[in-house]
Amino acid sequence: MTGLAPGAAGDERPWARLVDRRSVNRGDRRRAALLGALDDLLREQTLEQVNVAEISARAGVSRSAFYFYFESKATAVLALMAQLYDDASEATDRLVKAEGDPRQRIRGVIETLFDSVDRTPHTYRALLQARAAHPAVGELWDAGRAEFAALVAEMSVRERIGARAPDDDAAPDASALAAVLLDLNDHALERYALGAGPPRERHIDTLVHLWVAGIYGSPA
Structure with missing residues (x-):
């Protein structure tokens, strides 16, 4: 970020x-x-x-x-992480408009996040240190992320109302789902920035699969 x-x-x-x-x-x-x-x-x-x-x-x-x-x-x-936040905001705007293929929209958001880490990996690693060592920074980060979570949850509800996503007893709460999906993003970006886990494309492919399945009930 x-x-x-x-x-x-x-x-x-x-x-x-x-x-x-x-x-x-x-x-x-x-x-x-x-x-x-x-x-x-x-x-x-x-x-x-x-x-x-x-x-x-x-x-x-x-x-x-x-x-x-x-x-x-x-x-x-x-x-220093303002550009990543701005990039994520623009990508999220495209996602929540819910225009076009859902998989492509979701992939676009996730690729944007990985691109931002690739541009300044040293800064992202510093961010991880700051979040771990300074509670106030963690609170600021969480406040920023909450904005994204609210937008994703709102989009999920609209997709359910429009019958483009399942809306039955098995569907998870939209707000909880958004929070968990963003948790997945955070953990994946952290592992990627630290050089752990699978290669970039496998990271992205897996996240896209989980996001599509979580919101739309199917990876198809």
Whole structure:
């Protein structure tokens, strides 16, 4: 989840409102410098090894400037993940419109997530560390994910009403199903970012199968 393209002033995305202490301005050079410095350092060190003084020095700003924007280095990692969040938002928008083949829509969302991890694997690994070590970051992440879960649940209900998905006693609760499917995505992306589990395409194929079967009752 991430990128350094947070949105113009007056047009803040939900992720920016959750993460940043100040309104995000695309032209804010100090903020961009801090995130650029953090990104560079995470290519060389783990999040635990990086410190705020080092980030600030590399960005050419003071420590107080860092805390003007972010509560902690862990929160700054979330800001780095804004592009992944934006990518996921756009892909989810396409999914919930429920236009075209369901399997292709679902695959498009999942491939977008894996593409984002491929672009900045070091940042995603830092995110995993931040979520594990900082409860506040985990809460912010969960709040962002809840937005996606609500959209997926709403789409599932619409598909059931339209008789494109089964709606009987055997069908799981739409909200619970959405939460579990997103849990599967999170776990798969974590294993992939850490180099564990099956290769990328097998990861994606399996997730697509489970999503289609879960929502539509059949992989066909």
